[in-house]
Amino acid sequence: xxxxRPMYKGDIHHIIRIIDAYDDDDxxxxxxxxxxxxxxxxxxxxxxxxxxxxxxxxRVEATDKTAWLSWTYVDxxxxxxxYGKAMLGQLLDKxxxxxxxxxxxxxxxxxxxxxxKIYERAHKMYQSLGFELELTNKDFYDEGExxxxxxxxxxxxxxxxxxxxxxxxxxxxxxxxxxxxxxxAYTFSWIVExxxxxxxxxxxxxxxxxxxxxxxxxxxxxxxxxxxxSNLPLIHQPLQAVGFKYIGNLTDYYExxxxxMHFSHSLDTIE
Amino acid sequence: MFPIRxxxxxxxxxxxxxxxxxxxxLAWFLLQGFGFGEQLQAxxxxxxxxxxxxxxxxLLDARPAGACPPGGAGWLGVLTSMFMHGGxxxxxxNMWFLWVFGDNVEDAMGSLRFLCFYILTGLCAVAAQVIAxxxxxxxxxxxxxxxxxxxxxxxxxxxxVKVHMAVxxxxxxxxxxxxxxxxxxxxxxxxxxxxxxxxxxxxxxxAFWAHVGGFxxxxxxxxxFKDDELLLNHPYHGWQQQKRAADVWNDPSNRE
Numbered sequence: 001x002x003x004x005r006p007m008y009k010g011d012i013h014h015i016i017r018i019i020d021a022y023d024d025d026d027x028x029x030x031x032x033x034x035x036x037x038x039x040x041x042x043x044x045x046x047x048x049x050x051x052x053x054x055x056x057x058x059r060v061e062a063t064d065k066t067a068w069l070s071w072t073y074v075d076x077x078x079x080x081x082x083y084g085k086a087m088l089g090q091l092l093d094k095x096x097x098x099x100x101x102x103x104x105x106x107x108x109x110x111x112x113x114x115x116x117k118i119y120e121r122a123h124k125m126y127q128s129l130g131f132e133l134e135l136t137n138k139d140f141y142d143e144g145e146x147x148x149x150x151x152x153x154x155x156x157x158x159x160x161x162x163x164x165x166x167x168x169x170x171x172x173x174x175x176x177x178x179x180x181x182x183x184x185a186y187t188f189s190w191i192v193e194x195x196x197x198x199x200x201x202x203x204x205x206x207x208x209x210x211x212x213x214x215x216x217x218x219x220x221x222x223x224x225x226x227x228x229x230s231n232l233p234l235i236h237q238p239l240q241a242v243g244f245k246y247i248g249n250l251t252d253y254y255e256x257x258x259x260x261m262h263f264s265h266s267l268d269t270i271e
Numbered sequence: 272m273f274p275i276r277x278x279x280x281x282x283x284x285x286x287x288x289x290x291x292x293x294x295x296x297l298a299w300f301l302l303q304g305f306g307f308g309e310q311l312q313a314x315x316x317x318x319x320x321x322x323x324x325x326x327x328x329x330l331l332d333a334r335p336a337g338a339c340p341p342g343g344a345g346w347l348g349v350l351t352s353m354f355m356h357g358g359x360x361x362x363x364x365n366m367w368f369l370w371v372f373g374d375n376v377e378d379a380m381g382s383l384r385f386l387c388f389y390i391l392t393g394l395c396a397v398a399a400q401v402i403a404x405x406x407x408x409x410x411x412x413x414x415x416x417x418x419x420x421x422x423x424x425x426x427x428x429x430x431x432v433k434v435h436m437a438v439x440x441x442x443x444x445x446x447x448x449x450x451x452x453x454x455x456x457x458x459x460x461x462x463x464x465x466x467x468x469x470x471x472x473x474x475x476x477x478a479f480w481a482h483v484g485g486f487x488x489x490x491x492x493x494x495x496f497k498d499d500e501l502l503l504n505h506p507y508h509g510w511q512q513q514k515r516a517a518d519v520w521n522d523p524s525n526r527e
Binding site: 138 | 282499500503515516517519520525526527
């Protein structure tokens with residue numbers, strides 16, 4: 001089985017064609033990502049001097065322990081011949097060498113009217129490699145098209161189980177945008193602000209959330225997805241009060257014991 | 272026996288508490304001459320609150336023979352009396368209580384709101400004392416009414432927090448811990464006993480009704496002023512063992 005090699009600029013055009021054969025939204029998003037975030041940790045698989053597969057990972061900014069799997073595709077002519085699994089196996093070995101603790105991957109459950117469940121094979125492959133389903137973001141990409149997030153533990157943490165310290169930073173929203181590859185799914189970007197001494201320490205409020213939800217509704221949005229680390233006790237009351245629902249956790253996403261919590265709001269209570 | 276500190280974490284710097292202590296100290300140094308000599312007596316008359324001055328018409332009523340010459344602060348005394356004191360022990364005791372309890376109450380509302388809350392409970396204290404003895408010509412001074420309000424708020428917000436009490440018995444110095452509700456409850460019972468026993472007496476002394484009025488005002492107003500989000504910073508607020516904030520999502524109706 002051939003070895004994966006780092007991706008170069010010259011590969012991009014061909015790679016985008018491979019992805020586009022499955023999903024044009026994915027191809028577009030991948031191209032943007034390669035341009036914006038560079039080719040570090042991105043790999044291709046060559047068979048007879050021809051690139052037939054692409055994979056890679058992106059490290060989670062806030063931690064050096066976890067990563068997201070990048071676009072992973074094998075061209076249609078070579079699909080189903082074990083190349084995908086071999087390519088991923090090599091990538092996971094690389095991550096293990098780098099002491100990464102966990103890797104996550106997002107997969108759609110899209111059912112094409114003609115081609116059927118085009119990601120079914122991918123789901124099976126991830127499962128066979130030991131990935132476990134951690135949560136499902138319903139109607140994420142579009143109405144009826146969910147995002148399934150799988151996680152795989154690469155190296156068991158040797159850290160002792162410490163009590164996770166809760167943090168109370170001042171969190172403010174500073175933007176709203178439609179999530180790439182989705183139709184009408186929005187999220188808010190947030191920042192940690194300096195605390196305002198005279199008014200006490202205050203994170204975003206119920207009103208801030210309502211303004212954001214209203215803006216999404218006015219923009220034609222369908223659903224809002226938010227994620228936060230699990231050690232921020234001040235976020236829960238306003239999120240719950242405005243009608244956000246808890247979807248689930250990506251376990252140990254930030255560090256051992258600090259998960260990524262996922263929330264969604266379907267805008268049904270917004271006028 | 273007096274409180275020395277509490278087991279209550281402080282998150283924000285209590286600027287308003289610092290400011291109020293500084294204001295009281297400044298008034299003591301600048302307006303009251305460190306409590307020495309005639310300046311003390313003069314300042315108490317000038318800036319203290321004389322209940323009988325509020326509702327009397329100086330031209331028509333014969334002013335009862337009081338301790339002060341005419342020309343006091345009048346209605347302004349409602350505010351200025353809160354920053355005046357009658358002696359070193361009076362100001363030190365008051366500021367000590369404000370130092371111990373004010374910071375956590377401020378932490379539950381933010382500095383500006385706390386400042387408004389403090390002034391309002393001071394007004395409650397004055398109102399209670401004036402209602403109890405409207406004809407009194409004895410000037411009333413002291414921050415204790417407003418600080419009584421802070422204590423009223425504290426008992427509502429943090430009844431189970433442990434307060435360290437110091438006991439000095441001649442040469443023995445020891446400390447023990449009691450829940451705030453016991454320490455502050457004991458304090459308000461003493462004030463009530465003092466208040467009821469002062470009915471009918473026309474002499475000076477402790478303005479017990481002001482303490483009671485401030486305390487009750489604080490215990491009531493705190494529900495208006497407290498900020499539940501800021502209170503989340505305090506692991507020990509309320510009567511119940513605090514649940515983790517994230518536990519709200521255990522409710523199936525809050526899950527997708």
